[in-house]
Amino acid sequence: MKDTLPPVYLDNNATTRVFPEVVEAMLPYFTEQFGNASSIHAFGSEVGGALRQARKSLQRLIGAEFDHEIIFTSGGTESNNTAIRSALQVQPGRNEVITSMVEHPAILSLCDWLEKHEDVVVHRIPVDSQGRLDIDAYRAALSDKVAVVSFMWANNETGTIFPVDGLAELAHEHGALFHTDAVQAVGKVPIDLKTTEIDMLSLSSHKFHGPKGLGALYLRKGTRFRPLMRGGHQERGRRAGTENAPAIIGLGRAADMTLATMADDSARMTALRDRLEQGLVQQIGHCFVTGDPRDRLPNTATVAFEFIEGEAILLKLNQAGIAASSGSACTSGSLEPSHVLRAMDIPFTAAHGAIRFSLSRETTDADVDRVLAVMPEIISGLREMSPFWSDDGAKPEGFNPEYA
Amino acid sequence: MWDYSDKVKEYFFNPRNAGALADANAVGEVGSLSCGDALKLMLKVNPETDIIEDAKFQTFGCGSAIASSSALTELIIGKTIAEARTLTNQDIANFLDGLPPEKMHCSVMGQEALTAAVAAYTGETLEEDDHEEGALICKCFGVDAGMIERAIRTNKLTTLEMVTFYTKAGGGCNSCREPLEELLADTNKEMVAEGLIKAEEAYIFGAAPQPVKKKAQGFVIPDQPPTPMAPPQPSAPVQIAMPVVAAAAPAAAPVAAPAAAPAPAPAAAPAMSAAKEVIIAAKIIEEMRPVFHRDGGDVELVDMEGSLILVNLTGACSGCQIASLTLGGLQTKITEALGRPVRVMPVAKT
Structure with missing residues (x-):
């Protein structure tokens, strides 16, 4: 039976399906209007016009005041690296960075490097058990030595949203620049940058049904800046390298489509997500939903199942035609479970068994039903095999391994 | 996702000997929740014969951990304690047609559980392993x-x-x-x-x-x-x-024939196609000689080893800056003619 059903894709925080309309918009720019936007001839100028339209579309999606505040990059990671490094370079005398313990590796491993090799002092602000930022710790870390504060808009694993506009105002009280990694937020929640004090924002096209290999850095007008890449004058001299025209045009289309239906999509995804979470928690014991129940992305549900390991669950789900992801150590090749769940002090018993279902506007009721139909059996089957489990429930005390 | 062998998948989706063994008389427990890996191995050993008559496992872990545990039980059932002692984690990995390098620790965990179970049966004490x-x-x-x-x-x-x-x-x-x-x-x-x-x-x-x-x-x-x-x-x-440079000069000695009379290189002799390649290369070099002559120099084929074509430059060409440029042209021509990339390298003729 499982062979006849279409696959269920619930890993949209990893990447999304490119909308067919987006592909269609991109195609002519590979073979017909393939010119370099910098060229004078017709091939080039037509592309230049299309790029301007795309830039305006993205401007609307993020509510930027000016379209020239957008710098196209190769993706979220490049935008993050550019923002942090630029902020440090334009403010000599300030050599500290504030970030959180739950950021994406594009921020965290960069900060590790800067701390270790470039004499930068890094403050990593902790979160509580629901993934909410410790504001007092943030206030305490702020000083006139801080060059940049970087907090993610929404967490990729739990969907928890940080109050970035308020956090930006606090940063400005101390003269620090404020950057937000909004890769998971753009396209999922309304963003209106012109009404905030955010100086820089990173986003990625493939998280909202655009093509991969493209992102953007929002740079508020008047913010001092040093490019990461040097070369040609593209992006007003702020990001050298020939524009990835087809991808930028695709992103523009994806931005238009996302913005057009965001309110409806958001409400529908929230309902589906809540039904999924409630269904899982009601049917399966010893599991709980992670993240901030009051303020999180509409599409993300991370449920931690105790006494079993995430990769095993994912393999069984995959066999049932369902794609999800896991904060488990084993899926990444390291031995530590997700740094996000650990920072939230989720016990090891559950962190290893955390499964993330991330929905898109294409997710249907039937998709949720499929998950709810197979999960109880998958979980009970694996628990039967677990030494931490017995017929009458959990019994981690009964198991005494040789080493711990 | 991991590149698991079919056997790993089979032993994960349909594990043999999973569950508790009620009449076990030797139990080995390793791993912990914090590690994300744990295995309880239960053995039923016949005290008369020391033969492991039954084995079951309970595993907390990823797909390959469960498959490794199951493979372990299959490997040791019917074996004596002495035979089981010789089992290594590599045996478990081999049984499963290999494990990804990141997942080898799963097989190590299996072997450690076995060691612990055997120790429990014989009453030995184990050395602490901080793991x-x-x-x-x-x-x-x-x-x-x-x-x-x-x-x-x-x-x-x-x-x-x-x-x-x-x-x-x-x-x-x-x-x-x-x-x-x-x-x-x-x-x-x-x-x-x-x-x-x-x-x-x-x-x-x-x-x-x-x-x-x-x-x-x-x-x-x-x-x-x-x-x-x-x-x-x-x-x-x-x-x-770097044998490339070191080998060039000595290898040149036996075949220092002028390019005008293309003698097949000894290495290329048995295979017809290789000999043919040498002839083609020599022919191209011969055609190019006038270019070198114009500059007051000369070129000749010394040897051909795999993708390396060794030539000797004489006269004005030797040490001349233009030489590398001209050799580049030669390289392109020979590459085109042979249909595979070659490298032309000037060597001293001994």
């Missing part, structure tokens, strides 16, 4: 940070080359060079603080010479760490031998 592994650094050879750090400390290693000799880490694709450098520098720094090595011996991050540009040939990473090796010399990077 620190750390992140996997070298994916080619499956070497983790814990093992590398132990090797650095035990053997007082202070160069990247020695780390590779002792642990194999970095001996494959070398893309783990940066984490390896960091680990060596960090560990050395700690060792200096602990007084184990002198500060000037310690490896400083970024101090290693650049990797050699040319492809190394004939450089084999030893399977076993060479234990009796002399103490590492801090400032003596191991130079990887």
Whole structure:
């Protein structure tokens, strides 16, 4: 039976399906209007016009005041690296960075490097058990030595949203620049940058049904800046390298489509997500939903199942035609479970068994039903095999391994 | 997702001998929740014959951990305790047609559970194992940070080359060079603080010479760490031998025939196609000679080894800057004619 059903894709925080309309918009720019936007001839100028339209579309999606505040990059990671490094370079005398313990590796491993090799002092602000930022710790870390504060808009694993506009105002009280990694937020929640004090924002096209290999850095007008890449004058001299025209045009289309239906999509995804979470928690014991129940992305549900390991669950789900992801150590090749769940002090018993279902506007009721139909059996089957489990429930005390 | 063998998938989706064994008389428990891996191995051993009559497992872990546990029970049922003692984690991995390098620890866990169960049966006591592994650094050879750090400390290693000799880490694709450098520098720094090595011996991050540009040939990473090796010399990077240049001159000697009479190179003699290639190359060189003559020089074919075409430049061409340019043209022509990339290299004629 499982062979006849279409696959269920619930890993949209990893990447999304490119909308067919987006592909269609991109195609002519590979073979017909393939010119370099910098060229004078017709091939080039037509592309230049299309790029301007795309830039305006993205401007609307993020509510930027000016379209020239957008710098196209190769993706979220490049935008993050550019923002942090630029902020440090334009403010000599300030050599500290504030970030959180739950950021994406594009921020965290960069900060590790800067701390270790470039004499930068890094403050990593902790979160509580629901993934909410410790504001007092943030206030305490702020000083006139801080060059940049970087907090993610929404967490990729739990969907928890940080109050970035308020956090930006606090940063400005101390003269620090404020950057937000909004890769998971753009396209999922309304963003209106012109009404905030955010100086820089990173986003990625493939998280909202655009093509991969493209992102953007929002740079508020008047913010001092040093490019990461040097070369040609593209992006007003702020990001050298020939524009990835087809991808930028695709992103523009994806931005238009996302913005057009965001309110409806958001409400529908929230309902589906809540039904999924409630269904899982009601049917399966010893599991709980992670993240901030009051303020999180509409599409993300991370449920931690105790006494079993995430990769095993994912393999069984995959066999049932369902794609999800896991904060488990084993899926990444390291031995530590997700740094996000650990920072939230989720016990090891559950962190290893955390499964993330991330929905898109294409997710249907039937998709949720499929998950709810197979999960109880998958979980009970694996628990039967677990030494931490017995017929009458959990019994981690009964198991005494040789080493711990 | 991991590239699991069909057998791993089969033993994960349909595990043999999963569950509790009520009448077990030897139990081995290893791992912990915090590690994300744990295995309880239960054996029923016949006290008369020492034969393992039944075995079952309970595993908390990923797909390959469950498959490894199940494979372990299949491997030991029917064996005597003495036979079971000889089982290694590699046997488990082999039974499953291999495991990804990141997942080899799953087979190690199986072997450790067996050791623990056997010890429980015979009443031996086990040595404590702190089981620190750390992140996997070298994916080619499956070497983790814990093992590398132990090797650095035990053997007082202070160069990247020695780390590779002792642990194999970095001996494959070398893309783990940066984490390896960091680990060596960090560990050395700690060792200096602990007084184990002198500060000037310690490896400083970024101090290693650049990797050699040319492809190394004939450089084999030893399977076993060479234990009796002399103490590492801090400032003596191991130079990887480059047979390309070294072999060129001697090889040229026996076939120093003028290009006008293309004698097949000895190496190419048995295979018709190789001989044909030499003839084609020689013909092209012959055609190009007027170009060299114009500049007051000459060129001749010396030898052909695989993709390497050795030529001898004389007269004005030898040492001339234009020569490399002209040789580039020659290289393009021969590459086109043979339909495979070749490299033309000038050598001294002996």
